[in-house]
Structures are given as structure tokens and as C-alpha cells.
Amino acid sequence: MVLGLPSTWAAEDTCVNACPAACVCSSVERRCSVRCDRAGLLRVPAEFPCEAASIDLDRNGLRFLGERAFGTLPSLRRLSLRHNNLSFITPGAFKGLPRLAELSLAHNGDLRYLHARTFTALGRLRRLDLTVCRLFSVPERLLAELPALRELAAFDNLFRRVPGALRGLANLTHAHLERSRIEAVASSSLLGLRRLRSLSLQGNRVRAVHGGAFRDCSALEHLLLNDNLLAALPADAFLGLRRLRTLNLGGNALGRVVRAWFAELAELELLYLDRNRIAFVEEGAFQNLSGLLALHLNGNHLTVLAWAAFQPGFFLGRLFLFRNPWRCDCRLEWLRDWMESFGRTADVPCASPGSVAGLDLRQVAFA
Numbered sequence: 568m569v570l571g572l573p574s575t576w577a578a579e580d581t582c583v584n585a586c587p588a589a590c591v592c593s594s595v596e597r598r599c600s601v602r603c604d605r606a607g608l609l610r611v612p613a614e615f616p617c618e619a620a621s622i623d624l625d626r627n628g629l630r631f632l633g634e635r636a637f638g639t640l641p642s643l644r645r646l647s648l649r650h651n652n653l654s655f656i657t658p659g660a661f662k663g664l665p666r667l668a669e670l671s672l673a674h675n676g677d678l679r680y681l682h683a684r685t686f687t688a689l690g691r692l693r694r695l696d697l698t699v700c701r702l703f704s705v706p707e708r709l710l711a712e713l714p715a716l717r718e719l720a721a722f723d724n725l726f727r728r729v730p731g732a733l734r735g736l737a738n739l740t741h742a743h744l745e746r747s748r749i750e751a752v753a754s755s756s757l758l759g760l761r762r763l764r765s766l767s768l769q770g771n772r773v774r775a776v777h778g779g780a781f782r783d784c785s786a787l788e789h790l791l792l793n794d795n796l797l798a799a800l801p802a803d804a805f806l807g808l809r810r811l812r813t814l815n816l817g818g819n820a821l822g823r824v825v826r827a828w829f830a831e832l833a834e835l836e837l838l839y840l841d842r843n844r845i846a847f848v849e850e851g852a853f854q855n856l857s858g859l860l861a862l863h864l865n866g867n868h869l870t871v872l873a874w875a876a877f878q879p880g881f882f883l884g885r886l887f888l889f890r891n892p893w894r895c896d897c898r899l900e901w902l903r904d905w906m907e908s909f910g911r912t913a914d915v916p917c918a919s920p921g922s923v924a925g926l927d928l929r930q931v932a933f934a
Contacts, residue, residue, distance in 0.1 A: 582619070587612035592619075599642070603627070611636050621645040628652055630677075632660040639663035647671040649696075658684035671696035673720070683708045691715050698743075699723040705730040714738065722746050722767070728753070729768075735759035745791075746770040752780045765789040769815065772796055782807040793839060794818035802827035815839040817863065824848040824876075835859055841887065842866040850875040853882060861885045870894040870918075874901045885911045892918040893928065900933045 582599035586592035590603035590612065598620040603612065608627040615622060620642050629651040636657075637646070643664050653675040661667065667689055672678065673696045683706035686692065692713050702724040709732040710716060716736055722745035729749055733742065733756070740762055749771040757763070763784045773795035781787060787808050797819040805811065811832050817839040824840060826849040835856050845867040853862065853876055861884050864872070869891040893899065895917035906912045906929055915928035923931050 582616045585614065585616040587615065592616060614638065615640060618642050623647045624651070625649040626651070630654055632656045634659045635662050636660045637664060641665060643667055645669040648675070650674040653678050656681065656685050658682045659687055661686060662688045664689065666691055668692060668715075669694045672700060673698040674700075676701045679703055681705065681709055684712075685709065687712050689713060694718045695720070697721040697724070701725055705732045707731045707734075710736060717741065719743065722770075724748075729756035731756075733757065733760065737761060739763055741765045743767045744771070748772055751775040751777070753777050754780050757781060758783050760784050762786050767791040768795070769793045770795075774798070776800055776804050778803040779806045781805060784808065785810065787811055789813040791815045792819070797821060800825070800828060804828055805832060808832060810834055813837045817841040817843070819843050821845055822847070822868075824852045826850070826852045826854070829853065829855055832856065833858070837861050839863045840867070844868055846870070848872060848876045851878060852876045854879055856882070859884045861887070863887045864891070866890040868892065871896075871898045872902065873898065883909060883911065888912060889914040889916070891915075894919045895923050895926070895928050895931045896920065897933055899928060899931075903928050903931060903933070 582592050582594040586601065587603065589606040589608055590601050592599065592601050599616050599618045601615055601619050601622045604623045604625040606627060608624065608629060611629065611632065615637065617640065619640050621644060625647050629648065630653060632653065634657045640663060644666055646667060649671050654677040668691055670692060676699060678700040679702060681702065690712065693715055695716060698720050716739055718741040719739060720743045722743050724747040726747045726749055729744065729752055735758065737759060739760055742763060745767050749768060751773060752768065754777040757780060760783055764786055766787060769791045773792065774797065776797065778801040785807055788810055790811060793815040798821065802825060805828060809831050812834055814835060821843040822845060824845055829835065829852065833855050836858055838856065838859060841863040845864065846869060850873065859882060865887045871894055893915055917923045917926050917928060917931065
């Protein structure tokens with residue numbers, strides 16, 4: 568009598584037996600994993616186990632991907648090609664991978680350009696990593712065939728503008744575009760991103776945000792614009808962001824805080840305005856931010872902050888005010904009293920007048 572192998576043993580045996588010579592294959596919980604990282608490969612192996620669910624080709628010397636570079640792998644969910652020398656990907660290179668959900672091409676600094684049909688047939692792709700590829704531009708329809716895409720990581724590139732390929736990605740929830748030399752956020756840059764929850768544009772060269780630029784991003788919760796070159800913002804810069812919880816504008820060149828910026832941001836919890844050149848805060852600037860947990864105004868040019876900036880609201884969050892040249896006269900008496908009552912602010916060193924210079928505001932006695 569011939570006994571058949573249990574199905575789990577058979578799957579593991581098939582996975583290991585069909586493993587490429589330079590790789591290590593294993594089967595865990597019926598999922599075949601193929602590891603070919605640091606194998607010195609100059610080309611993609613000719614065959615992989617048909618049931619492969621994950622393939623790791625990181626840190627090899629791959630330069631080129633031809634059409635159907637991986638054959639037909641109906642079970643493949645994850646493919647990583649990080650830290651190779653890829654300079655060209657043939658359109659259709661990923662055909663034959665109908666269930667691919669995660670693709671990483673990060674750290675391929677010679678890639679520079681991607682054809683509009685590079686990702687054709689990847690209808691189930693949910694996460695795409697294009698970080699540190701030194702991409703100059705992205706074709707408008709590069710992502711058009713990725714209806715399931717949820718997360719795009721594309722920081723450390725050379726875009727200069729928000730890639731037009733993002734427009735209309737109805738299921739995108741996270742976009743990482745840090746340090747990509749982006750100079751502006753135009754009114755049409757982010758159209759159709761109705762499920763976007765997190766957008767990072769930090770560390771770019773953004774000088775301008777056009778009015779209504781985020782109006783289609785009604786689900787946005789976290790917006791990072793810190794460490795750019797913004798000297799001013801239009802009154803309707805954040806129009807439509809009623810669900811926003813975090814707004815980071817730190818490390819720019821803003822000279823004043825305008826009331827209209829935050830008019831619709833009633834859900835805001837964290838607001839960063841640190842490391843700017845702010846010398847003036849408009850009356851009522853923070854009046855709608857009753858749910859604010861922390862307000863960062865440190866590292867600016869403020870000498871006075873009027874209670875009118877918060878009225879008629881009642882701010883009970885943490886207030887960061889250090890590294891400002893405060894003039895501790897009667898106009899800041901309200902702040903000292905507030906500090907003593909709620910203890911949510913510390914380190915407000917006085918720069919003037921001379922009689923109190925060097926003291927903390929808590930130590931100042933008002934007549």
C-alpha cells in the first residue's frame with residue numbers, strides 16, 4: 568500500500584525542490600518563501616517555484632527586467648528588488664503576477680525613468696515602493712492600472728512637482744513624497760484622492776501651496792509640509808480638510824499666522840508652527856481648534872502673544888513657546904496666569920524689558 572504525503576509536506580517539498588540554485592526556499596504555513604538576497608545575481612533566475620508567495624531579490628546586481636521577467640506565478644503576493652542596479656524595466660515585466668500585492672523597487676538609483684505601462688496587469692497591487700530611485704518624472708498614466716493601490720512610498724526622488732500619476736487614485740490612503748525637490752502643490756495636483764488619509768511632503772522645496780489644493784482630500788488626517796520654503800499661504804490653503812488631525816508647517820519661512828487657515832480644521836489635534844519666522848498671530852487664529860492637544864510655536868520671532876488669538880475658544884492643550892524673544896510686559900500677564908492655572912506651558916524666557924531679561928515668565932511679578 569502506498570501512502571500519500573500530507574498536503575503540507577507535499578507543498579514544502581515542491582517549494583524546496585524547485586528552488587533556484589542561488590536561493591533559499593522554505594514553506595511556512597503553506598506559503599512558499601524564496602530568498603535570493605545578497606546572492607550576487609546579475610539576472611533574474613529563469614524559474615521560481617510555481618507556488619511562491621514571496622520573493623526577495625534584494626542587494627544583487629540586477630540591471631534589467633525583460634517582459635514577464637518572473638514567468639507566471641499565480642500565488643505571488645510580495646516581490647522585493649531593493650538595492651539593485653536596475654536602469655530599465657520593460658513594459659509588462661510584471662505580467663504573470665496576478666495576485667501581487669506588494670512591490671518594492673527602492674534604492675535603484677539608476678532607474679531614473681519608468682514607462683507608462685511598467686505596472687500593467689497588477690490590478691491587486693496595494694503597496695508600491697519607489698524610494699531613492701532618483702526618478703525625474705513619472706508618466707501621467709503610470710499608476711492608472713493600479714486600482715487597488717493603497718500606499719505609495721516615493722521619497723528621495725527628483726520630481727520637482729507632485730506626480731500627476733497620483734490624480735484619480737480613488738483607493739490611495741498613504742502617500743510619502745518626502746525629499747523629492749517638489750516646488751509647489753498646485754490646485755490640480757491631488758484631484759480625486761478622496762480616501763487619502765496621510766500625505767507627507769516634508770523636506771522638499773515647496774514655495775507655494777495653491778488655494779484649494781487639498782479640496783478633494785476630504786478624508787485626510789495627517790498632512791506634513793514641514794521643512795520646506797513656504798513664506799506665505801493663501802487663506803483657503805486647507806479648504807475641505809475637516810477631518811485633519813495633524814498639520815505640520817514647522818521649519819518654513821512663515822512670518823504670520825492667519826486666522827482663515829484653520830477655519831475648517833475643527834478636528835485638529837496637533838499643530839506645528841515651530842522653526843518659522845512668525846512675529847504676529849492674528850486675532851482668533853486658533854479659535855476653532857478646541858480639540859487641540861498641542862500647539863508648537865517655538866523657534867519663532869514672537870515678542871507677544873495675545874489671548875485674543877484663542878478667543879472665543881478655550882485652549883487646554885500643551886503650548887510650546889521656547890526660543891522666542893518674548894517681551895514680558897503686561898500683555899503677557901494672561902499667559903503667566905494661564906501657566907500657573909493649568910501648567911501646560913513651560914520655558915517662556917524673557918528677552919526684554921531689561922529688568923526681567925533672563926527670567927522665565929513664571930518669575931515675573933506684574934504690578
